[in-house]
Amino acid sequence: MGLLRKAGGLLLIAGAALAGNWTGDNLRAATTGESGQDLSLVHTTPEGATVLGLNVTLTNFVPALILGLLAGRPRMLYAFVSGAVISALVGDRYERPVALWLRRTSGGGLPAPAQY
Secondary structure (H helix, E strand, O other), X not given: OHHHHHHHHHHHHHHXXXXXXXXXXXXXXXXXXXXXXOOOOEEEOOOOOEEXXXXXXXXXXXXXXXXXXXXXXXXXXXXXXXXXHHHHHOOOOOHHHHHHHHHHHOOOOOOOOOOO
16 A cells, blocks of 8 residues: 555646646746647647647656655645746746757657647
C-alpha cells in the first residue's frame, strides 16, 4: 500500500503543478495579450488530423513539480503556487527557440505546431 500511496501523492502533486501552470498562463495571457497555452486533450493539426495529447510547457511544469516535491507540506500548494508564478513570469519563452531549432535541425521532419 505504501507504493500505491506514494504514486497517488505524486500524481496529485503533478496535477497541482499542471493546474498552477494553466492558471499562471491564463493570468499572463490576460495581462500581456499573448495567446495562452491550450491544455485540451484533443488537438487538430494544420492538415486537419485529430491528435490526442496534452500540450504541457515542460520548462514550467518540471520546476514546479520539483519544487512541490522538495518543499515541505503542503506539497500540492507549493506545486500549484510555483507553477502559477513560473508560468505567469516565463510563459513558453524558452520552449519556442528549442522547438524552432529542433524543426530546423530535423530537416522539416517534425510538423510545425500551429501556435509557433
